[in-house]
Amino acid sequence: MTVTAESAxxxxxxxxxxxxxxxxxxxxxxxxxxxxxxxxxxxEGQDTFEGRETIRKVYGQFSPQTPQLHLVGNTVLTSEPGEEVTATSNLVFFARGEEGWGIQLVGTYEDTAVLVDGEWKFRRRVTKFL
Structure with a gap:
């Protein structure tokens, strides 16, 4: 399978x-x-979680208690296209409280993604805060 920059x-x-x-x-x-x-x-600043089942368990603890919104954009590939690629994106995280919506954090995602049976999956996702 040929992977183009656009398809990746x-x-x-x-x-x-x-x-x-x-x-x-x-x-x-x-x-x-x-x-x-x-x-x-x-x-960043918390921990590294390895394996899908560990990720499932840990992320279950992050379940939102109030409305929240992750806005992610400006995604660019940082490697040549292939069956594994790296990408960087900007992140803004909002939560709604008594005063309305407010920015809780700003950061980046640094992702390594791979093709698995024709579907893209995260091999590694690093969240950094600015």
């Missing part, structure tokens, strides 16, 4: 958007299934 970027953007929508909705199973079996989620 579209695939990575799809899993990033699926991640954001489902983490905000508290759909832990969907989020975990976006990672490879041996996937890694590293959250």
């Amino acid at each position: 970027l579209a695939g990575v953007q799809r899993i990033i958007a699926t991640y954001a929508q489902n983490i905000d909705a508290g759909n832990t199973d969907v989020v975990a299934d976006l990672f490879t079996e041996d996937g890694v989620a590293e959250i």
